[in-house]
Amino acid sequence: MIMKNKWNTTKVSAKNAASAAAPLPEGSRAGKLSLKKMVFTAMLACLGFVLNTFVWFPHMAPFQHFCNVMGAVFLGPWYNFIAALLTGCMRVALVGCDFQAVIGAIFGALLSGILYRKTHKLWAAWVGEVIGTGFISAVLASVIFNLALHIKYAIFYLIPYYGPASAMGATLAIAVLLVLKRSKALPKMQAQLNK
Numbered sequence: 602m603i604m605k606n607k608w609n610t611t612k613v614s615a616k617n618a619a620s621a622a623a624p625l626p627e628g629s630r631a632g633k634l635s636l637k638k639m640v641f642t643a644m645l646a647c648l649g650f651v652l653n654t655f656v657w658f659p660h661m662a663p664f665q666h667f668c669n670v671m672g673a674v675f676l677g678p679w680y681n682f683i684a685a686l687l688t689g690c691m692r693v694a695l696v697g698c699d700f701q702a703v704i705g706a707i708f709g710a711l712l713s714g715i716l717y718r719k720t721h722k723l724w725a726a727w728v729g730e731v732i733g734t735g736f737i738s739a740v741l742a743s744v745i746f747n748l749a750l751h752i753k754y755a756i757f758y759l760i761p762y763y764g765p766a767s768a769m770g771a772t773l774a775i776a777v778l779l780v781l782k783r784s785k786a787l788p789k790m791q792a793q794l795n796k
Contacts, residue, residue, distance in 0.1 A: 637794050642680045645672050646687035649706075653688070654696055661762050662692075662705065666730050666770025667777075669710040673726040674778055674787075675794055678714025685710035701759075704742045709734030709767055723775050723782075730771040735764035 645668050652664035665688060672681035689703030696702075712733030716725040739759035746752045781787040 635794070637796070638676055638680050641794060642672070642676060642684045643687070645676070645681075645684040646691065649684070649688035650691040650695075653692060653702075658766070659762070661766035662702070663766045663770035663773070665689075665702075665706050666709060666734060666767040667774045668770075669706065669713055669734070670726045670730050670771045670774035671778070672710060673713035673717045673729065674723065675791060676714070677718055678711050681710045681714040682707055700745065701742050704745065705734060705738045705763060708738045708741070712737070713771075723778055727771045727775050731764065731767045734767035736760060739763040 649665050649668035652667070653662045656662075656664055665685070668688065669681060669685055672684050676684065685706035686703065689698075689706045692698040692702035693700065709730040710733070713726045713729030716729035717723075719725070739762070740756055742763075743754045743756050743758050746754045747756075778787060781790065
């Protein structure tokens with residue numbers, strides 16, 4: 602068998618060609634990365650960026666929380682965390698948002714992904730998003746405002762902003778996921794991503 606590329610021609614035996622196409626061993630780090638999940642992560646990050654650019658209120662970005670819950674159900678905690686981090690970084694770099702765009706996204710994404718993975722219940726993803734963003738992220742953002750930026754906010758100042766925004770976005774995501782679940786598309790979509 603001769604394999605050609607534009608630089609040179611190399612002879613490769615049939616045995617070597619078959620071993621080059623063989624799947625990676627299960628214990629290897631590279632075998633655990635999923636191209637489908639990486640692409641879906643990037644798409645979710647871009648969707649969150651676009652939606653949050655057009656629908657935004659002071660200290661509130663409800664579509665970020667929509668994307669976090671969708672990511673928790675389809676991707677799991679770590680890919681979801683990366684999608685939220687990418688969205689926040691794009692909002693900071695391209696739109697000029699402050700660090701709240703990152704802090705307000707990542708903890709809810711991670712906690713909703715962890716709770717959904719443990720229970721496989723949609724309500725757990727909702728609870729994780731609301732607690733992770735509405736309480737943990739709000740308190741941490743207030744602390745960072747006080748320590749790093751010397752802007753004096755009470756420690757619970759951002760909870761009335763983050764809480765309703767995360768509940769609203771998470772509820773919208775649960776509504777979409779319930780429609781997918783009733784139409785029997787949700788398990789098929791999850792199975793395709795986990796192949």
